[in-house]
Amino acid sequence: VHLAESGGDLVQAGGSLRLSCEASEFTFNDYAIAWFRQVPGKAYEGISVISERDHYIKHADSVKGRFTMSRDNAKNRVYLQMDSLKPEDTAVYYCAVAPYYSYTGTLTAYEFVDWGQGTQVTVSS
Secondary structure, eight states, X not given: OEEEEEOOOEEETTOOEEEEEEEESSOGGGEEEEEXXXXXXXXXXXXXXXXXXXXXXXXXXXXXXXXXXXXXXXXXXXXXXXXXXXXXXXXXXXXXXXXXXXXXXOOOGGGOOEEOOOEEEEEEO
16 A cells, blocks of 8 residues: 655645645555544544545544545545645644445544655644
């Protein structure tokens, strides 16, 4: 499994960014794929997840209405459209995958077995 995030940048509060995660070396549609974020000294926070075979999409309350996750199975990519960004959205953002046979539908980090290297998002006030 290989995951590579891109699209992180410095942006002003109220602005938008679109993150991408390119996946390779596994059967993309057999995995739930999620976005997490982490700030130094804190635990991973689950942001959004798309289940295997696109059965559902779930967003954390902290980003609901501002962030939208989508998935392009033909390109083996997922995206995170982030609008109305706030300084508290500043973090390293990761994509991660969980195989369908073990995933129970949560946004908790321990369910996700493979992770990308992350991309930095910084929102200035």
